[in-house]
Amino acid sequence: MTDLEIAQKAEMVRISKLAEEKLGIPDEHLEPYGHYKAKLSLSYLDSLKERPDGKLILVTAISPTPAGEGKTTTSVGLTDALNRIGKKTVACLREPSLGPCFGLKGGAAGGGYAQVVPMEDINLHFTGDFHAIGLANNLLAAMVDNHIHHGNALGIDQRRVVWRRVVDMNDRALREITVALGGLGNGFPRTDGFDIVVASEVMAIFCLATSRSELKQRLGNIIVGYTRKREPIRARDLDANGAMAALLKDAFKPNIVQTLEGNIAFVHGGPFANIAHGCNSVIATKSALKLADYVVTEAGFGADLGAEKFVNIKCRKSGLRPDVAVVVATIRALKYHGGQPLSDLTTENLEALEVGSRNLKRHVRNIRERFGLPAVVAINRFSSDTDAEIEQLKRCLSHLQVKVVLAEHWEKGGAGAEELAHEVLNVIDDSPSNLRFIYDDNTSLWEKMETVATRIYGASKVVADTKVHKELKRLEDEGFGNCPVCVAKTPYSFSTDPKLLGAPEDHVVKVREVRLAAGAEFVVMICGDVMTMPGLPKQPAAARIDLSSDGRISGLF
């Protein structure tokens, strides 16, 4: 059965009933969206402030490969397993981007018997959050061009407009466009482009803000462009942030849904993990910690990007403190990291596994030594994994004295991850976490970048053109020096070369470009090609997606 077929067979419980039963959330504080999705009222969440926080479990992974690792699947499976063994646990996941569903990727709500449902709804419009974020972004864009058209009192230099439009669709034709053609009535022509919604700074802000007033404040800080004298023009200068916040009024409330086993999952927000920090909303995670004893959350891509940003951006700003990290890997993916070709990952290859496991080892070491978090390794099991391979992997990791647990939640649901759940609990009890930021706020932007590259990526040095250094100096002069850095690089390698698998050393990281996210309050260090608008493949998934006359969707994976 496909993921969609499994999801469609699920017997869901009404979310209002489940929220009451599992977390004691009174019906009047739940805003239903259909019978199986709901938003939580912010006034209710405010009322929980004095409650103690639950334990926070961060699920991260090795550097991603085309073989798949199953980070979301593991987050869901672990949540179900913890509930099975009597621990009140919720998952906190990112909302999937709608656009990629029509491309190659398919859905992003877990897989097999470790999914959140209703799967089609979550993957398509869900509760409309991304639409609201997209429109808030595009309202600001329209207000920028409108201001220039109607006299440009603020003196925006139209060559220096940096705010792009967004759409939740893989549409390469919109990457580079010229707008305002057609004469006087249509404004001043300029080059522009669309990003996918998850790449919008509004999304990053949405996921970092802890209250409506902070949301509005940060939206106001967005820099949309500069004057000829390079003075920044902010959303606030256009009086745009009030209306943007109004558009986000409901979206900002966390969404809850259920796992296939009837446990609660918060699914809220989903910024890109390259040019943004790649984690679900702070407000969802903070709320979940008040409502459950254990919260399982995930960070995007591998631990070099996802966990690094989780710690140094999300935790730094929000005060969140994870108690343990689960590092997800598969034997298949590790063999791929060790040079085994994608077409032949089912063949036993102990040598490739040994070489590839260096990728996992470096991530585990980073998590423990750099971030100060205790770690558990979860091997998301495939039927092709041989006993010899499993033994080999355990041997490779033995000197790290990290627990390596096989998990079969994909096939067996929560029952398949019970051992993992027990180990996670053991580690929480036995190994107190001691979260550290790898750099201080007042370190220079360049040193922050060097710290991430050398200490996390294993790079020998960081280089950049004079232009980049000048730009960093300008940002520091303008008061943005205390922002954390958000590195945008390939997720497939510790280095900036996607082909350098495993655990490359002595590589050089080149910063090509710097972008300020003044509202999100980080400085994006672009190290490589960063795709902010995907394209559809030759055979897009959209061509096989269908709706039956009785309303059933097919072809959505």
Add this chain to the structure above:
Amino acid sequence: MTDLEIAQKAEMVRISKLAEEKLGIPDEHLEPYGHYKAKLSLSYLDSLKERPDGKLILVTAISPTPAGEGKTTTSVGLTDALNRIGKKTVACLREPSLGPCFGLKGGAAGGGYAQVVPMEDINLHFTGDFHAIGLANNLLAAMVDNHIHHGNALGIDQRRVVWRRVVDMNDRALREITVALGGLGNGFPRTDGFDIVVASEVMAIFCLATSRSELKQRLGNIIVGYTRKREPIRARDLDANGAMAALLKDAFKPNIVQTLEGNIAFVHGGPFANIAHGCNSVIATKSALKLADYVVTEAGFGADLGAEKFVNIKCRKSGLRPDVAVVVATIRALKYHGGQPLSDLTTENLEALEVGSRNLKRHVRNIRERFGLPAVVAINRFSSDTDAEIEQLKRCLSHLQVKVVLAEHWEKGGAGAEELAHEVLNVIDDSPSNLRFIYDDNTSLWEKMETVATRIYGASKVVADTKVHKELKRLEDEGFGNCPVCVAKTPYSFSTDPKLLGAPEDHVVKVREVRLAAGAEFVVMICGDVMTMPGLPKQPAAARIDLSSDGRISGLF
């Protein structure tokens, strides 16, 4: 108090409770979106097929003026009044477009004490229908450019792509753009543009389809462009219509909300009234007729555009048959039609009123003589209206023997429209309707246009360049000759000149361009400048819209 303040003071009843109490809709067939909005399941609506239909009341108006007429307000007020006098009545309204809320216009959910609520939700994202429609439109656009990029097996001539992208925002910079710039990886550059979502053919199809399968079928019929040999390429040829229908799965279910007086209103779909037919969805109106004894619905703009298309497009295709038409006018607007300047509409001017009332008279005559519908005139009362003016207007209309009723629902809610309600019931009882289409399916497209222009607009003739005639011939050769015509012209005049107020005669209508809506199944006759993407004004409403820290929206009118 502003409309928003009145709406925010409303004590709403939970929509599930109201739907059960008022219309007997069981809870399990209602999909709530928050506590005060809901969608109805299509399986439930299917189960009502054998029930008899209620009576259908069409609310239309004089040619619109900047003074405002209050068509939606009257629809809501009349619905409340009919309920007050014991008649089970629901309203069927269009969903407002979000974009214009940030421009000049403000909201579109009625006004004063005749509104549908929750006002902010209805005016902003509501239940996400327009977002779904926009994405279905944009998925098709992305698939067109993607097909061309990946080898163009269908041989689409990129100069002849006719499918545009959409966004629900007033954004003039997107009217004319060039896309796919930036080199090989981004596709083949071409000129393109964005329309506002309500102008999408997907919206028109959505509002005309009676089932999911018809929806998918019509989406498949959309023509996205032509080959070099001018052979049409349809959405179906790209296998896009299944995924488009999947995106519309939930949107297609009718929405219900409540009036300020706690009566049910269906608010579903909202196509442009110029390049489309301008009425709420057929599925909403048909469902409402099964659930209530009286259904009050509205058509866009004045009766020359809105009611004409309601009859000749919506009724023709759907089998809907209104029982009576209510023609809304105001003394102020009629004086404006008679030449009184906008700045001085509160001054009594019997002469201007007499001249301007010709506009109303022609609309009433058209409705009765051309469409075969009994009519009632509703004067939406303003405090500046003098007794002499009211007497004068009644005198002007006396030879038509039409009932003229003053209505004060804006100030008094349903109580202010009780007399109107009684008159509407009298007319339904005493004057059976005899709906006629003003042309037959098998009349030529040109003759259909001539019939509309001469019989409805009072034009002396219709002219067009050879190019237009050739295009019409081509459409007839290709089998589209039996489509109805959908005239896109200024709403402000019976003629194509927005300055010719009142009831101009002997004017000439020029067809400038013809566009086929192969999925919506009508041929758009463009007679004048048609704006499919509005712009923001110098002081956009967005700049005053705000969100308080406790989640209250202000500045939305």
